[in-house]
Amino acid sequence: xxxxxxxxxxxxxxxxxxxxxxxxxxxxxxxxxxxxxxxxxxxxxxxxxxxxxxxxxxxxxxxxxxxxxxxxxxxxxxxxxxxxxxxxxxxxxxxxxxxxxxxxxxxxxxxxxxxxxxxxxxxxxxxxxxxxxxxxxxxxxxxxxxxxxxxxxxxxxxxxxxxxxxxxxxxxxxxxxxxxxxxxxxxxx
Amino acid sequence: xxxxxxxxxxxxxxxxxxxxxxxxxxxxxxxxxxxxxxxxxxxxxxxxxxxxxxxxxxxxxxxxxxxxxxxxxxxxxxxxxxxxxxxxxxxxxxxxxxxxxxxxxxxxxxxxxxxxxxxxxxxxxxxxxxxxxxxxxxxxxxxxxxxxxxxxxxxxxxxxxxxxxxxxxxxxxxxxxxxxxxxxxxxxxxxxxxxxxxxxxxxxxxxxxxxxxxxxxxxxxxxxxxxxxxxxxxxxxxxxxxxxxxxxxxxxxxxxxxxxxxxxxxxxxxxxxxxxxxxxxxxxxxxxxxxxxxxxxxxxxxxxxxxxxxxxxxxxxxxxxxxxxxxxxxxxxxxxxxxxxxxxxxxxxxxxxxxxxxxxxxxxxxxxxxxxxxxxxxxxxxxxxxxxxxxxxxxxxxxxxxxxxxxxxxxxxxxxxxxxxxxxxxxxxxxxxxxxxxxxxxxxxxxxxxxxxxxxxxxxxxxxxxxxxxxxxxxxxxxxxxxxxxxxxxxxxxxxxxxxxxxxxxx
Numbered sequence: 094x095x096x097x098x099x100x101x102x103x104x105x106x107x108x109x110x111x112x113x114x115x116x117x118x119x120x121x122x123x124x125x126x127x128x129x130x131x132x133x134x135x136x137x138x139x140x141x142x143x144x145x146x147x148x149x150x151x152x153x154x155x156x157x158x159x160x161x162x163x164x165x166x167x168x169x170x171x172x173x174x175x176x177x178x179x180x181x182x183x184x185x186x187x188x189x190x191x192x193x194x195x196x197x198x199x200x201x202x203x204x205x206x207x208x209x210x211x212x213x214x215x216x217x218x219x220x221x222x223x224x225x226x227x228x229x230x231x232x233x234x235x236x237x238x239x240x241x242x243x244x245x246x247x248x249x250x251x252x253x254x255x256x257x258x259x260x261x262x263x264x265x266x267x268x269x270x271x272x273x274x275x276x277x278x279x280x281x282x
Numbered sequence: 283x284x285x286x287x288x289x290x291x292x293x294x295x296x297x298x299x300x301x302x303x304x305x306x307x308x309x310x311x312x313x314x315x316x317x318x319x320x321x322x323x324x325x326x327x328x329x330x331x332x333x334x335x336x337x338x339x340x341x342x343x344x345x346x347x348x349x350x351x352x353x354x355x356x357x358x359x360x361x362x363x364x365x366x367x368x369x370x371x372x373x374x375x376x377x378x379x380x381x382x383x384x385x386x387x388x389x390x391x392x393x394x395x396x397x398x399x400x401x402x403x404x405x406x407x408x409x410x411x412x413x414x415x416x417x418x419x420x421x422x423x424x425x426x427x428x429x430x431x432x433x434x435x436x437x438x439x440x441x442x443x444x445x446x447x448x449x450x451x452x453x454x455x456x457x458x459x460x461x462x463x464x465x466x467x468x469x470x471x472x473x474x475x476x477x478x479x480x481x482x483x484x485x486x487x488x489x490x491x492x493x494x495x496x497x498x499x500x501x502x503x504x505x506x507x508x509x510x511x512x513x514x515x516x517x518x519x520x521x522x523x524x525x526x527x528x529x530x531x532x533x534x535x536x537x538x539x540x541x542x543x544x545x546x547x548x549x550x551x552x553x554x555x556x557x558x559x560x561x562x563x564x565x566x567x568x569x570x571x572x573x574x575x576x577x578x579x580x581x582x583x584x585x586x587x588x589x590x591x592x593x594x595x596x597x598x599x600x601x602x603x604x605x606x607x608x609x610x611x612x613x614x615x616x617x618x619x620x621x622x623x624x625x626x627x628x629x630x631x632x633x634x635x636x637x638x639x640x641x642x643x644x645x646x647x648x649x650x651x652x653x654x655x656x657x658x659x660x661x662x663x664x665x666x667x668x669x670x671x672x673x674x675x676x677x678x679x680x681x682x683x684x685x686x687x688x689x690x691x692x693x694x695x696x697x698x699x700x701x702x703x704x705x706x707x708x709x710x711x712x713x714x715x716x717x718x719x720x721x722x723x724x725x726x727x728x729x730x731x732x733x734x735x736x737x738x739x740x741x742x743x744x745x746x747x748x749x750x751x752x753x754x755x756x757x758x759x760x761x762x763x764x765x766x767x768x769x770x771x772x773x774x775x776x777x778x779x780x781x782x783x784x785x786x787x788x789x
Binding site: 130182225275 | 294299303764
């Protein structure tokens, strides 16, 4: 596999500029960093997990990194190309509230069937808990993930079918003021 | 992976996924970056004293701490200024460097404190302007000398000698290390004294040998006794020299050193004397050799520090001594010439030649005045008078320089020893006072707790040198994670008991 050019071609650049919120300079900078750490031009799951591990050294971010990888990898071919990478990054850092919520929905919907079940959400929550690591030992009777998931479902599941659709998820999140606030803050570069 | 900081936005992006299931509200993101390009006044608080300057002033020198983003590490969000816990008096000079481009060294400040501040702010001392550079270099050199003295004396105490050879060498160099060394020290000193005394007493007339009329010097009367004594002394000295040679870490260097040459010169005449038989041809040479025995007295310089300092002073004042000698020679020649021509015509004059007049000039200039040569003519007397007056002046000039050199070196030596003793006593006193206080105990307890908190908060040490903005945002990310999972709630349970009710409601 030859080294795909260290600079973006004009066509690629134009395409990316259209579908992301980044400008030319930022795209070039991201591309440069991406190519530096990933000379093959495509990020694999292991490398993805390694990056994550550096940010959360106290816990085990493997599971969560797994889920995030699946969201980034839109065509599900096992590799994240720069385009997939930068598109996901653009949505999560500069997208509108709706786009961000859609992205989060895709994160939670592990099997991509358009619904989030309680089990799926529980998996995500457990993965996040695993990232925090063993810094603190919660007492065994405190079954927080379950309770939280139940609470969320109680709030968002309008038709009480045990599953969340994209609309339910989106509307339910929008009702919560500080979810909106947290998601609408622009993350600085 | 290179440039971890570059991937932070990526990790942060995925954190979107935490938000919907967060148990607690997220903390606000850290400060946004200021607009670049517009100049603004920055406040710098150094231990309570406020300084203000334009940002462009500081950024004139981007390779220093204040000119680079490193200063953001010291930014205090609440008071919106940079806080440094350093000396405000010295900081004034550092800030002036940014303003004027020239770094000045204040004479009233301690050189090592100044150096430390410069090192902290990332400024090289070589930038000091010409006006202050000489002073700075002088002070630095003095300080370095003093530190070296301390180091040398300290190093002598702490190093543990390993081999027998090293132990012996240490015992020779510093007699206070063990009792054996001390005994050796005193024994050699005693024998040096005995040897010198024997040389002196040898020549005293002792009275005639029984059965003869001649008054003989003691050396010839008790020839055998003196010979035995001499042999014993030389044996001891030879043994000492050989032991030192064996123990020396660098033998060639040792053999070339002054003390070892003195040792050799002290014992050689004896061996040469053993070799030469007592006949007239070489007896003259033999007598000369015996003169060299007096060099044994120089062996005392190992035993007396004052003597060593004197020798060292003379060596270091070589130029002054040379000047003294040269000016004296000039004066002697001038006056001797004038005296000779003034006294030439006197009948049966002692001033037979110019070299003969040298003796008169020397005796007069040093104000000895033996009186064996006296001028007769009035011209000669006038010249003689001028000669003696000028002699005083010429000798008096270089002497204070030599004296001050000696004084400085002597006091330096005394100071090194005194300082060492004082320092040890002082440290012992400080240690006792510290451990007795109650604050020490509380401090230790708090440190343990802080360490646990720090580990909970996030990475503390390994990412430190990078851009601090990254660090703060990284910590923020970790805090968000904690708030998502409510992990910090447990900690708050322990700390804030009364608010348990409030936090339980949050869930």
